[in-house]
Every structure is written in structure tokens, then in C-alpha cells.
Amino acid sequence: MIDKKILDGILKKVEKPARYIGMEQNSVIKDLNNIKVKFAFSFPDVYEVGMSHLGLHILYNLINEEEDFVCERVFAPWIDMEEEMRKEKLPLYTLENKEEVKNFDFLGFTLQYEMSYTNILNILDLSNIPLLSKDRSDEDPFVIAGGPCAYNPEPIAEFVDFFVIGEGEEVTLEILNLYKRHKEGIWDREKFLKEVSQIEGIYVPRYYDVVYNEDNTIKEMLALDPEVPTIIKKRMIKDLDSMFSPEKMIVPFVETVHDRVSMEIFRGCTHGCRFCQAGMIYRPVREKSTDKIVELAERLIESTGYENVSLSSLSSCDYSELHLLITKLMERFEDKKVGVSLPSLRLDSSSIDVLKEIEKVRKSGLTFAPEAGSQRLRDVINKGITEDDLDNTVSYVFKEGWSTIKLYFMIGLPTETDEDVMGIRELAYKVKDMFFAMPKEERKGNLKVTASASCFVPKPFTPFQWMGQETIDEFYRKIYLVKNSIKDNKVTFNYHDPELSYLEAIIARGDRRVSKLILRAWEKGCKFDGWSEHFKYDSWLESMEELDIDGFFYAQRNRSLDEVLPWDFIRPGVSKDYLIREYKKSLEEQTTSDCREQCRGCGIVDCTMLGGGNK
Amino acid sequence: MILRLIFNKKNYLKYIGHLDLMRLFHRSFGRADIPIKYSEGFNPHPKFSIANPLSLGIESDEEYMDLDLEEKIPVEEFMEKMNKVLPKDVQIIKGVYLEKEDSIASLIAWAYYEISFDIRENNSKEELENIFNQWLLKEEIIITRLRKKGKKKIEKEENIRSFIGNLLVKQVKEKEITIDVLLRSGGNGNLRPNDFIEAMNRDTNLNIDLDSIMMKRLSQYAEKDDNIYKPL
Ligand code: SF4
Numbered sequence: 001m002i003d004k005k006i007l008d009g010i011l012k013k014v015e016k017p018a019r020y021i022g023m024e025q026n027s028v029i030k031d032l033n034n035i036k037v038k039f040a041f042s043f044p045d046v047y048e049v050g051m052s053h054l055g056l057h058i059l060y061n062l063i064n065e066e067e068d069f070v071c072e073r074v075f076a077p078w079i080d081m082e083e084e085m086r087k088e089k090l091p092l093y094t095l096e097n098k099e100e101v102k103n104f105d106f107l108g109f110t111l112q113y114e115m116s117y118t119n120i121l122n123i124l125d126l127s128n129i130p131l132l133s134k135d136r137s138d139e140d141p142f143v144i145a146g147g148p149c150a151y152n153p154e155p156i157a158e159f160v161d162f163f164v165i166g167e168g169e170e171v172t173l174e175i176l177n178l179y180k181r182h183k184e185g186i187w188d189r190e191k192f193l194k195e196v197s198q199i200e201g202i203y204v205p206r207y208y209d210v211v212y213n214e215d216n217t218i219k220e221m222l223a224l225d226p227e228v229p230t231i232i233k234k235r236m237i238k239d240l241d242s243m244f245s246p247e248k249m250i251v252p253f254v255e256t257v258h259d260r261v262s263m264e265i266f267r268g269c270t271h272g273c274r275f276c277q278a279g280m281i282y283r284p285v286r287e288k289s290t291d292k293i294v295e296l297a298e299r300l301i302e303s304t305g306y307e308n309v310s311l312s313s314l315s316s317c318d319y320s321e322l323h324l325l326i327t328k329l330m331e332r333f334e335d336k337k338v339g340v341s342l343p344s345l346r347l348d349s350s351s352i353d354v355l356k357e358i359e360k361v362r363k364s365g366l367t368f369a370p371e372a373g374s375q376r377l378r379d380v381i382n383k384g385i386t387e388d389d390l391d392n393t394v395s396y397v398f399k400e401g402w403s404t405i406k407l408y409f410m411i412g413l414p415t416e417t418d419e420d421v422m423g424i425r426e427l428a429y430k431v432k433d434m435f436f437a438m439p440k441e442e443r444k445g446n447l448k449v450t451a452s453a454s455c456f457v458p459k460p461f462t463p464f465q466w467m468g469q470e471t472i473d474e475f476y477r478k479i480y481l482v483k484n485s486i487k488d489n490k491v492t493f494n495y496h497d498p499e500l501s502y503l504e505a506i507i508a509r510g511d512r513r514v515s516k517l518i519l520r521a522w523e524k525g526c527k528f529d530g531w532s533e534h535f536k537y538d539s540w541l542e543s544m545e546e547l548d549i550d551g552f553f554y555a556q557r558n559r560s561l562d563e564v565l566p567w568d569f570i571r572p573g574v575s576k577d578y579l580i581r582e583y584k585k586s587l588e589e590q591t592t593s594d595c596r597e598q599c600r601g602c603g604i605v606d607c608t609m610l611g612g613g614n615k
Numbered sequence: 616m617i618l619r620l621i622f623n624k625k626n627y628l629k630y631i632g633h634l635d636l637m638r639l640f641h642r643s644f645g646r647a648d649i650p651i652k653y654s655e656g657f658n659p660h661p662k663f664s665i666a667n668p669l670s671l672g673i674e675s676d677e678e679y680m681d682l683d684l685e686e687k688i689p690v691e692e693f694m695e696k697m698n699k700v701l702p703k704d705v706q707i708i709k710g711v712y713l714e715k716e717d718s719i720a721s722l723i724a725w726a727y728y729e730i731s732f733d734i735r736e737n738n739s740k741e742e743l744e745n746i747f748n749q750w751l752l753k754e755e756i757i758i759t760r761l762r763k764k765g766k767k768k769i770e771k772e773e774n775i776r777s778f779i780g781n782l783l784v785k786q787v788k789e790k791e792i793t794i795d796v797l798l799r800s801g802g803n804g805n806l807r808p809n810d811f812i813e814a815m816n817r818d819t820n821l822n823i824d825l826d827s828i829m830m831k832r833l834s835q836y837a838e839k840d841d842n843i844y845k846p847l
Contacts, residue, residue: 009826012672017630023702025642251642253635305642305700 010084019047022095025251028064036068040104044119047075052257061246072096076119092126101127107141111149114507115529121522152460152567155510157205166234201235218564247299260308261300269314277459281572308339365404373423403445412456412470452494455501463582466559469505499537505555511566575603616684621709628704633668647696650685666719675832681719724838726800731793735822778806
């Protein structure tokens with residue numbers, strides 16, 4: 001346990017000390033002396049962000065339900081806290097028992113976005129754990145990682161002892177049980193690692209070597225040991241109803257991004273948007289039954305005291321019995337003042353039906369994501385939304401009294417022309433015009449249209465994984481094209497920094513050599529890169545220069561379809577064939593319809609949508 | 616139906632801010648199924664108020680809250696239900712239904728604090744008492760405080776002598792000192808314990824180690840005709 005007197009002194013000086021104390025309702029404090037395997041779970045960002053992540057609540061409860069195991073939390077301390085901790089030489093500790101992270105058996109990171117990687121190094125350093133996997137010994141915890149970004153593990157392969165690819169509910173317990181068995185016998189670190197590498201979904205980087213071609217592309221990846229698999233298959237839960245689902249969630253004292261129950265209703269997505277990694281790697285769609293959801297939601301409301309349930313998934317309007325589900329939930333919660341909300345809505349008719357149901361409860365701003373400004377470009381990215389969908393939905397929501405509309409777009413999508421980009425302005429203006437086209441007495445509230453544009457980052461395991469990213473100059477030119485054309489105080493235009501997206505693109509499709517870059521950037525003080533006020537672009541550039549790392553090679557270069565990609569050894573379910581087909585179709589501006597209408601042969605073996613479970 | 620409560624706030628929960636504490640109580644009323652009244656209007660909010668919010672980092676044995684209920688439930692039942700859902704470091708200690716009373720926020724006039732801190736040199740209890748008495752003999756103890764005036768912040772000098780009540784040296788363990796002190800609190804003048812300690816440190820030669828300061832609110836008082844009394 002850390003020195004609590006020192007901690008007390010520090011907490012008096014920092015902002016929002018409640019981030020660092022734990023003690024929240026539904027947090028679990030066990031006696032560590034009676035525990036066989038200690039797992040520290042880390043979301044490598046600040047407390048409020050990490051606590052809004054549903055996966056944390058799942059794993060936390062999953063592990064803590066086992067008598068022999070414990071899961072405690074650790075987040076990235078904010079700048080002021082880090083400064084005080086370093087000054088007082090206070091090591092990083094878990095929120096529950098205030099125990100040093102270093103004294104845990106595992107430190108598990110969830111990888112939700114690439115720009116949190118420097119925070120991982122910072123967390124290791126503050127915990128006095130060697131940054132490089134090869135420098136760790138029995139004194140140190142195993143540093144493991146999972147989550148969507150783990151589908152390309154290579155950029156942080158030097159820091160992480162092993163990765164978990166895919167859904168963690170089953171495999172986490174397999175790992176901890178294996179560890180417990182090994183600890184009860186004669187402990188041999190090497191032997192444990194070897195055995196862990198045999199578990200499906202586990203990738204232990206040290207057992208592989210990468211050989212490069214002269215042009216810096218990858219020649220091949222070699223397994224250094226005959227016993228380890230050459231292909232790593234993702235883990236996937238087949239049946240969501242029988243899988244572990246938490247009935248409790250930790251309720252933070254401080255306000256977080258989602259102060260509500262997050263209720264997962266299904267996994268996967270059938271739309272096949274070509275830019276979306278989540279839509280590919282989480283296939284196929286697997287739903288929880290309505291009865292199970294209602295039952296779980298009720299338990300969660302009871303155990304948390306929250307007043308809102310958010311139905312979460314990649315595209316909640318697609319839930320096959322959404323109407324029934326919402327009716328049941330409303331019935332169940334009617335007298336409890338509990339509201340139901342959906343985090344994301346599609347711009348189509350199904351959304352309107354849902355809105356009719358939930359509008360009774362709350363009427364805040366609405367968010368839509370057309371992603372691209374023109375129909376042509378929406379076809380390229382396979383975002384199946386038409387101008388009519390937008391018209392119908394928006395005119396409906398205006399009539400019903402909403403007046404704050406947010407529209408999300410991406411700039412720099414493949415094949416994009418200036419005309420497509422200007423479509424962003426056209427759409428935003430169209431929404432505005434629709435509002436004022438209504439007779440004055442029907443307009444409710446004060447119209448506010450916000451169009452936000454992020455800069456497109458091509459991601460592994462999407463049909464765009466071979467595409468070069470737009471250059472920073474081009475991003476800026478296009479951004480200003482839109483920005484300068486918007487001259488209406490009802491319409492706001494926001495954009496994300498191209499510099500950040502450029503780095504994200506380098507890391508997202510990076511290989512093992514990118515580890516060095518992340519390490520160097522961290523050494524130069526980079527952390528919280530995702531927070532624009534802390535993003536040190538110059539330090540990243542300097543690091544690349546010093547290490548002779550070519551940003552163009554990773555971010556902007558077009559790959560040929562036969563190039564060996566750094567993540568090729570991972571099998572995410574969808575096949576490379578399918579991705580290539582979709583890539584080619586995109587260039588021909590051809591769409592692929594939702595695979596609930598017709599199977600698209602995306603490569604999923606034993607797809608549960610074809611006969612098993614969900615219709 | 617106004618229920619007046621005393622609750623405490625201890626250990627790490629002293630780092631929970633006022634708004635977070637309000638949210639904690641709000642949720643706990645929900646979880647304990649307490650029939651709390653809501654205000655009318657477009658955005659109804661639960662009717663309860665905590666008097667005299669504590670600064671972050673200060674523990675308390677005695678915080679006051681007034682709570683408006685739809686229907687009367689026995690105080691014991693109320694406390695049992697609530698204390699089950701509240702964290703162990705925030706617990707309700709006492710509750711009384713009020714006939715007709717002023718709101719708790721307007722009543723509180725004084726707060727009694729226990730403050731402990733390290734000083735540079737050993738002093739006996741008598742020596743310390745002397746030092747404090749001498750200090751409190753002054754007619755003026757001036758501190759400057761930042762006041763918001765519209766958008767601007769202006770510095771304002773204030774004589775806080777009359778804001779300091781009894782001061783008692785409770786314990787002296789070599790360089791570790793514990794005092795109890797009564798400070799004005801609430802609408803008719805307010806002296807935060809941090810400002811008090813800062814002024815004391817400035818005007819005496821004690822050389823207080825500012826990192827070592829620990830504070831706890833022991834109790835709070837209302838005032839009538841120059842007498843102070845507990846509002847519950
Ligand atoms: S196998 Fe067919 S039905 Fe299953 S996810 Fe892929 S395209 Fe959809």
C-alpha cells in the first residue's frame with residue numbers, strides 16, 4: 001500500500017481530487033491478502049473518460065465476481081496530479097486498495113484510440129514498470145492489452161507482453177485461471193507465456209520476428225517457435241444472453257461523459273460502412289433478447305440509482321425488436337422517472353419511429369452522421385443514407401420541437417472532390433432552410449446547426465486499409481473551403497486538427513518500428529495527445545526526424561493489394577477477399593446493401609446471422 | 616414536510632465537492648425510495664439543500680441538510696434506508712421533522728473547526744496559548760480577498776477579527792498542534808478556515824508547515840440575541 005499521508009497531502013493540491021480516491025458506489029474492495037490473481041485494469045486516459053467506457057464495467061465485474069481474483073482500476077493521472085506524484089515520489093496506485101500497480105500480477109490496458117499510447121508509457125513509468133517488454137522480470141506485472149486498436153498490435157508490440165484480440169469476456173478468465181494454475185505449481189515465466197500463446201485470441205509478440213523488404217514494406221512475419229500459432233484468430237462470444245453481463249456499474253462521484261446506465265443491446269453491425277473499423281471487426285451481429293435487456297436494465301437502475309438508460313451498440317436503431325424493447329422498458333420504468341435514450345441515430349425512417357417513442361422523456365439535441373456531403377461520396381463509403389432520409393427525418397424532428405442539430409462529416413475520404421466537400425455546406429444550409437421553410441408559428445426553439453468534420457484516418461481491416469491519407473495541406477485547403485463558405489450565424493462549422501489525424505494514421509497502420517516513435521515522443525513529454533491543448537505536434541515531428549521515420553510511408557502512401565500488411569496475421573472474421581471486393585466496389589461508386597437483406601459473404605465462419613440465433 | 620438532517624463526511628470523501636455531494640444524495644434518495652418532493656416547472660429538481668458547503672479536503676462531523684418530503688416517514692426508517700445506500704464515510708446521524716423554521720442555509724452563523732498542523736519549533740501549550748491570545752488582542756486582523764464584481768475580480772481588504780470566536784489549544788505533541796476554533800460562517804460574514812490559518816501564520820512566528828494542515832468541521836451553530844445554539 002502506498003503512503004496515505006503523502007497521498008493526502010497531494011490530494012489537497014490537485015484539481016478534482018475525487019478522480020483519485022475510488023470509494024464509489026459499486027466499486028469492489030477485497031482483502032488483497034486472500035487473492036490469488038490481482039488484475040489492474042487501465043483505461044489510459046483521465047478518470048472521467050475511462051469511467052464512461054462500458055468495457056471497463058464489464059471486465060471489472062466479471063473478474064471481481066471470481067473469489068480468487070481481483071480487478072482494481074487505474075487511470076492516467078491528470079498533469080497536475082502527475083507533477084505532484086513525481087515530486088513526492090508516489091508511485092501510481094489502484095483506486096480500490098491504494099496498492100502500487102507494480103504489485104499486481106497483470107496490468108491490462110484497453111486500447112480505444114491510438115493517441116492514448118503515450119499515456120500507456122506514462123502509466124508504466126509512473127508505476128515503476130519497465131517500458132519495454134524485454135526488460136521486465138518476475139518482479140513486474142504482465143502488461144497486456146486488448147480492445148479495438150489491438151487488431152493492429154504492432155505499433156506497441158515492444159511495450160506489451162501479450163495482446164488479447166477480440167471480445168474479452170471468456171478469454172480473460174481463461175488467462176487468469178491459467179496464471180493461477182501456474183502460480184500454484186512451480187512458477188516459470190517463460191513457460192506461462194508459452195502456454196498463454198496457445199490460447200485462441202492471444203498474441204505474444206516476442207515469439208515473432210518481422211523481416212522487411214528494401215523498400216521498407218514487410219517481407220514476412222516469422223514465428224520464432226514452432227509451437228506458437230502463425231495466425232491469430234479473434235475471440236468472439238457466440239451467445240450474448242448467456243455471456244456474463246454486469247448487473248452493477250460503478251457510479252462515479254464526479255460528473256462523467258455518460259452519467260447513465262449503459263445497456264449493451266447487441267454487438268456487430270450489418271451496414272458495412274467502408275471507413276468503419278468497428279463495423280468490420282465486431283461482425284457478425286449478435287443480439288441480446290429483449291427480456292434479458294429489460295431484466296438487466298432493471299437491475300442496473302436498481303443498483304446505480306441512475307435515471308437514464310442508454311441503449312448502446314454500434315447502431316441501436318437496428319435492433320430487430322427495438323419497438324418492443326422500448327415499449328417494454330417504458331412500461332417497466334414509467335413511474336420511476338427513468339428515461340430511455342439512444343446514443344446514435346441513423347438518418348432514416350426507423351429513427352423517426354424510435355423518436356416517437358422516446359421523445360416523451362427527453363428532448364435535447366439530435367446528432368446525425370451523414371459522414372459525407374454528397375450522394376456520390378456516400379456511395380463510395382457505403383453510407384446508406386439518402387437526401388430523402390435526411391429530409392424526412394429532419395422535417396419530422398423540427399415539427400416535434402427539436403431545434404439543435406449536429407451533423408458529423410469526414411473530410412479526406414477516398415476519391416473526394418471539392419464538390420463533395422462543399423456538399424457539407426449544402427447539407428448544413430439545407431437543414432437550416434428546412435427550419436425556416438416552416439410557418440413561423442410552427443417553429444419551436446432557436447435553430448442551431450453544427451456541422452463537424454473530422455479528418456479521415458484509414459484503418460486496418462477496413463476496405464480502405466490500402467488507401468493513402470490526405471496530406472495535411474489538402475486537409476486544410478478543404479476545411480477552409482467549407483469554413484469560408486459558411487456565413488450564417490445559425491450554422492456553425494467545427495473541424496478536427498489534421499495534424500492529430502495524420503499521427504493517428506501513422507500509428508493506426510504502423511508496424512513494429514513505430515514503437516520507437518511512440519517511445520521517443522513520450523520521452524519528449526508527449527502525453528494526452530488526444531487533448532488538443534496537450535498535443536505536441538512539433539515533438540512528434542522531431543521524433544520522426546531523429547529516428548528517420550517517414551510519416552508519408554505510413555500515413556499517405558497507397559498500398560498495393562498484395563503488400564504484406566503489418567496486421568495480416570490477425571484474423572478478424574471478415575476475410576481479406578471481402579475487403580478487397582469492397583475496396584474495388586468503392587472505387588466504382590457501387591454500394592453494398594445491408595447484410596441482413598442478403599448475406600454478402602464477408603467471410604465469417606459459422607455466421608450466427610445465417611441460421612444461428614438472430615433471424 | 617421538512618426533515619432536517621445532520622450527516623458527516625469523512626476520510627477520502629472529504630475530496631467530494633459540493634455539487635458531487637448533492638448528486639450523491641439525489642441518487643441515494645432514489646435508491647432508498649425516499650418520497651422526495653420535486654420543484655414545479657419545466658426542469659423539476661429535487662427539493663433539498665445542504666447548508667454552508669464545505670471546501671474540498673475538509674472532513675466534517677456535522678453537516679446540515681433540509682429535505683422536503685411528499686409524505687412523512689419515521690426518522691428511524693429514513694435513516695436506516697439512507698445509510699444503507701450511502702457510502703460508509705457519508706452517513707446520516709440525526710434527523711428531526713420541523714414545525715416551522717427558517718431554512719437551514721439562513722440559520723447557520725458559526726462553524727467550529729478542529730485544525731491540526733506542524734510548526735517549526737517546539738512550543739508548550741502555555742506558550743502557544745499566549746501567542747494566540749496576544750494575536751487576538753488586536754483590534755484589526757486584515758486579510759485581502761478576491762471578490763467578484765460583475766465580471767471583474769477586485770481585491771478587497773477585510774477586518775476578520777470579529778469573525779474569530781473562541782480559540783482553544785486542544786493538544787500539543789512536540790511540533791504537532793491541534794486547535795479548535797469558532798469561525799463566522801454563512802450570510803452575515805464568512806471566514807474560511809484556510810484564510811484564518813493563513814492570517815494566523817502571517818501574524819505569528821509559528822512557521823506553519825502548510826502541507827501538514829488537516830481540518831475538520833466539528834459542529835455548526837445558529838445565532839440569536841448573541842447566543843449561539845445548534846439548529847437541531
Ligand atoms: S457472413 Fe454474411 S450475414 Fe454474416 S456478417 Fe458476413 S455478410 Fe453478414
